[in-house]
Amino acid sequence: PDTVICAGESIVLNAPVTMDQLLWQDGSQGSSIVANAEQVYSLEVSNACGVEGDDVVVLFDDQIPILEFDPMAICPGQVLILDASQSFDAVYAWNTGSTNASISIDAPGAYAVTVMTDCYVVSEVIPVEFDEACKPEVHYFIPNVFSPNRDGVNDVFTIQFNADAEVISIAGAIFDRWGNQVFGSDQIPFIWDGTFDQKPLNPGVYVYRFTLVYSNGFEVVTEQRVGDVTLMR
Numbered sequence: 001p002d003t004v005i006c007a008g009e010s011i012v013l014n015a016p017v018t019m020d021q022l023l024w025q026d027g028s029q030g031s032s033i034v035a036n037a038e039q040v041y042s043l044e045v046s047n048a049c050g051v052e053g054d055d056v057v058v059l060f061d062d063q064i065p066i067l068e069f070d071p072m073a074i075c076p077g078q079v080l081i082l083d084a085s086q087s088f089d090a091v092y093a094w095n096t097g098s099t100n101a102s103i104s105i106d107a108p109g110a111y112a113v114t115v116m117t118d119c120y121v122v123s124e125v126i127p128v129e130f131d132e133a134c135k136p137e138v139h140y141f142i143p144n145v146f147s148p149n150r151d152g153v154n155d156v157f158t159i160q161f162n163a164d165a166e167v168i169s170i171a172g173a174i175f176d177r178w179g180n181q182v183f184g185s186d187q188i189p190f191i192w193d194g195t196f197d198q199k200p201l202n203p204g205v206y207v208y209r210f211t212l213v214y215s216n217g218f219e220v221v222t223e224q225r226v227g228d229v230t231l232m233r
Helices: none
Strands: 003-005 011-014 021-024 032-035 039-047 050-060 072-074 080-083 091-094 102-105 109-116 121-130 166-175 181-185 204-215 220-231
Touching (some): 032 039, 102 109
Antiparallel strands (some): 021 039, 039 050, 080 102, 091 109, 166 181, 166 204
């Protein structure tokens, strides 16, 4: 029968076992011929009674898997389809364990796929990263003045984060102008009411030092902040 072989390979075509005369298409008269090219191979068997012939078409397998993935970006809640399907029969193996031609993903990572045919094995790694354009922005506000006079307005010194921030930890300390620590806390939220040992401090400028750890849902940020706040009575 006609046959398909892998590129660079060959097969041996054998003539029937006979004492009759053999003639291959290339003029050779041996009992076999090596087929290592794409072409029609023919054989004639002849004797005094006549001639019988047959031919076989030998082709190379040109069904080479093609994988052409560009780097991809994904947003929270988004689902992407990674499709490695070919137009011919193939076996698929993803590093997720899937053996389907395509997979659905909802998180960043390095996704690898191997496509196998009878003659070829092709692999590719598809990097999927978080889309910078859809990263929520974190904002926070540290006031530079507060007035703990119990009027219900600006009575405490605190840090305010926007809704997109996930506050992981706040470690802060307040110092007077001589460098003495008058308050410290690692509680969330950080709140100072302007007292030291439960006694109101005098109006003045106080220095704060914060270590803030927060996330925007994609990455964790650690930030050091030093500044001053004015206490007013």
